[in-house]
Amino acid sequence: xxxxxxxxxxxxxxxxxxxxxxxxxxxxxxxxxxxxxxxxxxxxxxxxxxxxxxxxxxxxxxxxxxxxxxxxxxxxxxxxxxxxxxxxxxxxxxxxxxxxxxxxxxxxxxxxxxxxxxxxxxxxxxxxxxxxxxxxxxxxxxxxxxxxxxxxxxxxxxxxxxxxxxxxxxxxxxxxxxxxxxxxxxxxxxxxxxxxxxxxxxxxxxxxxxxxxxxxxxxxxxxxxxxxxxxxxxxxxxxxxxxxxxxxxxxxxxxxxxxxxxxxxxxxxxxxxxxxxxxxxxxxxxxxxxxxxxxxxxxxxxxxxxxxxxxxxxx
Amino acid sequence: xxxxxxxxxxxxxxxxxxxxxxxxxxxxxxxxxxxxxxxxxxxxxxxxxxxxxxxxxxxxxxxxxxxxxxxxxxxxxxxxxxxxxxxxxxxxxxxxxxxxxxxxxxxxxxxxxxxxxxxxxxxxxxxxxxxxxxxxxxxxxxxxxxxxxxxxxxxxxxxxxxxxxxxxxxxxxxxxxxxxxxxxxxxxxxxxxxxxxxxxxxxxxxxxxxxxxxxxxxxxxxxxxxxxxxxxxxxxxxxxxxxxxxxxxxxxxxxxxxxxxxxxxxxxxxxxxxxxxxxxxxxxxxxxxxxxxxxxxxxxxxxxxxxxxxxxxxxxxxxxxxxxx
Numbered sequence: 358x359x360x361x362x363x364x365x366x367x368x369x370x371x372x373x374x375x376x377x378x379x380x381x382x383x384x385x386x387x388x389x390x391x392x393x394x395x396x397x398x399x400x401x402x403x404x405x406x407x408x409x410x411x412x413x414x415x416x417x418x419x420x421x422x423x424x425x426x427x428x429x430x431x432x433x434x435x436x437x438x439x440x441x442x443x444x445x446x447x448x449x450x451x452x453x454x455x456x457x458x459x460x461x462x463x464x465x466x467x468x469x470x471x472x473x474x475x476x477x478x479x480x481x482x483x484x485x486x487x488x489x490x491x492x493x494x495x496x497x498x499x500x501x502x503x504x505x506x507x508x509x510x511x512x513x514x515x516x517x518x519x520x521x522x523x524x525x526x527x528x529x530x531x532x533x534x535x536x537x538x539x540x541x542x543x544x545x546x547x548x549x550x551x552x553x554x555x556x557x558x559x560x561x562x563x564x565x566x567x568x569x570x571x572x573x574x575x576x577x578x579x580x581x582x583x584x585x586x587x588x589x590x591x592x593x594x595x596x597x598x599x600x601x602x603x604x605x606x607x608x609x610x611x612x613x614x615x616x617x618x619x620x621x622x623x624x625x626x627x628x629x630x631x632x633x634x635x636x637x638x639x640x641x642x643x644x645x646x647x648x649x650x651x652x653x654x655x656x657x658x659x660x661x662x663x664x665x666x667x668x669x670x671x672x
Numbered sequence: 673x674x675x676x677x678x679x680x681x682x683x684x685x686x687x688x689x690x691x692x693x694x695x696x697x698x699x700x701x702x703x704x705x706x707x708x709x710x711x712x713x714x715x716x717x718x719x720x721x722x723x724x725x726x727x728x729x730x731x732x733x734x735x736x737x738x739x740x741x742x743x744x745x746x747x748x749x750x751x752x753x754x755x756x757x758x759x760x761x762x763x764x765x766x767x768x769x770x771x772x773x774x775x776x777x778x779x780x781x782x783x784x785x786x787x788x789x790x791x792x793x794x795x796x797x798x799x800x801x802x803x804x805x806x807x808x809x810x811x812x813x814x815x816x817x818x819x820x821x822x823x824x825x826x827x828x829x830x831x832x833x834x835x836x837x838x839x840x841x842x843x844x845x846x847x848x849x850x851x852x853x854x855x856x857x858x859x860x861x862x863x864x865x866x867x868x869x870x871x872x873x874x875x876x877x878x879x880x881x882x883x884x885x886x887x888x889x890x891x892x893x894x895x896x897x898x899x900x901x902x903x904x905x906x907x908x909x910x911x912x913x914x915x916x917x918x919x920x921x922x923x924x925x926x927x928x929x930x931x932x933x934x935x936x937x938x939x940x941x942x943x944x945x946x947x948x949x950x951x952x953x954x955x956x957x958x959x960x961x962x963x964x965x966x967x968x969x970x971x972x973x974x975x976x977x978x979x980x981x982x983x984x985x986x987x988x989x990x991x992x993x994x995x996x997x
Contacts, residue, residue: 407996412813416994439816452690462684465677466815507811540874 364425365414366440366547372421374407381407383571385421386472389515389549394541394581396562397551403569405418405551406446407520412549413443425513440571443517447524448504452493455565456484456503459492460510467511469637478506482536516540517549521651522557534561547559559583567662589631593637594623594650601647602626608638622650674817675825681723684827686795695791695837703779703844710770712851715762728756742908751822752880753779756861764855771852771857773883779845780890785951786926787900788838788894793922795833796905798915800990802931819991827906834902838895842887858884864957886957896972900979901926904946907982910990924990925948940964943971946978 367389374382380410382404388396399405410416414430414437423430428437450459466469479485482502493498496514501521508516518537522530538561551560558565559579564606566576589609596602605611610629630638632654644647686692733754736742742750760767770778800823812822846855861880901922908918929947934940942948943964948972957966969994 376983392871398929410996415813416996435816435818437816438814441814445810445814447807449810451685451688451806451808454684458684458688461817462681463811465681466812466817468674468677511816526710536824 363546366391366426367413368424368551369408370422370424371424372408372411374416375410375419379573380414380511382411382418385571385573387566387573387576389547390564391514391547392541392545393563394537394548394550394561395576396558396565397549397568398494398553398555399551399568400553400567403510403553403568405553405568406519407582409443409517409549409551412517413441413445414438415445439511440514440580441517442508442511442515443511443519444501444504444508444521445517445519448500450492450499450500450503450507453491455491456488456495459486459503460507462505464510466512471510471512472527474510474512475506478509480610481509482506493654495526498526498532501525501529501533502536505533509540513546515547515549520553521550522552522554530557537561590627590655591628591630591635592651592653592655593626593642594652595626595642596623596648596650598624598626601642601649604641604647605630605638607641608634623648675821675828676820676895678817678825679828679832682799683735683832686799686829686833692802692833693797696840698791699837699841699844700908701847703841706779707845707848707852708773710775722768723761724759726757726767730761731755733757752863755880756863759860765854765857767859770849770853771860772846772853772855773857773860773887773971775849775853776842776846777848777862777883777887777890779841780887780894781951781953781957783841783896784890784894784953785930788841788898789926789950790832790836792838792902792921793896793905793919793926795837795923796830796902797909798956800832800908800909801913801915801918804913804995813995818858820987823910823987823990827903830902830906831899834898835895837893838898858882858887862886878942889956891954893968893972894955897950897952897975900946901950903979903986905981907986907989910986938964944974947973 365388368387370386372382372385372524373380385404385408387395387397397405397408407416412417412430412628414434417431423437425437426440428440430437443460451462454462454481460475460478461472464475475488476485479488482505483505484499484502487495487499492503495503505516505518508518516537521533525533534557537548537550541548541563550558550561560580564576565579565582567582593601602611605628607625608628608630612627613627628638635642635652639649639652681686733750737747737750737754742861757767759765765771790910798805803812813819826906844985860883862883863880863887905918905922909915912921925947932942933948936942943966948966951973952968952971955966955971
């Protein structure tokens with residue numbers, strides 16, 4: 358579903374990057390629309406960071422073009438990047454400067470009154486009280502938030518965040534998620550977020566592209582993606598195991614578990630049961646006098662999702 | 673126009689790091705040590721009262737100048753020397769004694785080939801590599817500022833820092849030298865323009881100038897040499913992306929520069945090395961050049977060529993290379 362061009366804020370077409378023999382990014386294309394949170398999902402080493410480095414002009418693609426608000430990054434570097442705020446990999450700032458000095462430093466690189474937004478942004482990322490402390494005294498979460506304040510200084514149309522949840526505690530991750538959602542909803546900002554965790558992308562993003570071994574799939578809404586990959590695997594722990602397996606076999610295939618049952622109340626059985634038949638299965642198990650301890654639907658791994666979607670074993 | 677803001681950024685980073693304070697400390701400690709050493713050594717020379725000595729020499733010179741048999745080249749020399757003695761006697765100064773201004777002037781010569789280049793290297797070698805080491809290069813180069821402007825602002829800040837260092841060196845040398853040897857004597861005439869010709873000295877170019885003019889020139893040359901070293905060190909910082917490696921390379925080059933003329937004095941091509949061209953104030957005041965054919969003009973040209981080539985290469989690499997650190 359091609360979006361109308363005016364709606365696309367960040368567009369990558371056929372990006373390719375080689376390091377010697379190794380192809381880090383192969384023919385990656387996607388469009389990020391105005392006001393959406395776009396997830397870039399892939400396992401570590403899939404080419405996410407290399408792609409982001411190309412998006413922000415740190416690395417030159419061997420092939421392909423990047424357009425930001427229609428401006429080609431290769432030919433209009435300064436104008437294109439004036440619409441972008443970013444954090445690449447870790448939020449590295451000058452540790453020997455205070456938070457305020459760091460923000461002033463990057464405001465000077467923007468000009469046009471960016472320095473006037475420092476107070477407002479510090480309040481937004483809840484750093485106002487520590488703004489005059491040296492960054493070397495900040496926690497990782499605070500540096501991440503200062504990094505976001507820095508990225509927002511230029512009032513960008515696109516915010517690019519590389520693994521923003523890395524190294525943060527659950528509370529920190531939640532804060533970042535809320536911030537990202539509210540930036541998109543209240544300021545109409547487009548946010549490009551990379552992650553290796555499906556759960557994180559699921560909670561934060563509107564649409565997602567999956568990257569695997571340097572290749573991407575066409576972007577799709579998160580719900581659509583989850584629906585496509587929802588697997589029929591069920592993990593059942595029940596006693597007695599033999600009776601449970603017998604009942605389950607009437608509903609679908611039974612596979613042995615991974616055998617790691619040491620701290621579990623009952624051995625694991627893997628069942629292939631379609632979601633709509635699960636209530637019937639449970640009733641049947643109870644009727645047969647089986648004690649069901651746990652029943653869960655495991656999240657598909659990125660690898661599985663990728664293979665599921667491409668339907669190919671040769672990637 | 674963002675450029676002044678960018679230079680302000682770079683100056684802030686230089687000033688906020690410990691390096692600038694260390695450089696100031698090195699200058700103060702080193703000059704203090706030298707002044708103390710020469711102050712202690714000074715008292716041993718005097719056998720008789722310098723007033724008597726200077727008057728005897730004045731009388732002798734006056735006799736030789738009146739003497740019609742004195743050759744014209746020597747006459748020039750005697751007149752210079754007489755004027756110099758007269759200047760000191762008029763002001764009740766010991767003509768052979770070192771003064772604060774003289775000390776400050778001599779410091780330019782001695783600092784130009786090792787100390788000032790070294791301090792320039794301290795600033796330059798991490799001005800780019802530190803951004804890589806801290807990871808801040810990723811932010812610096814993703815702002816809407818072209819890479820050439822980023823490096824240009826770093827170059828401007830570097831030149832400013834080196835300029836401040838040279839000024840500070842001269843100022844501290846004068847303050848400390850003056851404390852030990854007196855602050856007066858900037859107007860004293862000094863002889864300059866010695867030029868080697870064949871086996872002897874060609875006296876035709878010798879002239880007498882006020883010490884302060886001589887000092888301004890000497891510091892200007894030392895400053896220029898330090899700037900050129902800074903430009904070359906900037907290139908090593910860009911290419912090596914490691915402060916330690918960049919500093920090591922430059923210091924090794926400096927040391928080589930002080931060894932090569934001694935070990936291979938007859939190798940003529942060495943005059944085209946930037947390290948042998950560094951003691952510009954020496955070449956200017958006419959201490960016999962250790963390398964045949966290396967005049968102050970050629971040395972300035974050699975340094976300028978090296979610095980220009982280094983800057984071209986630094987900008988070329990910095991604006992093109994992928995940042996994957």
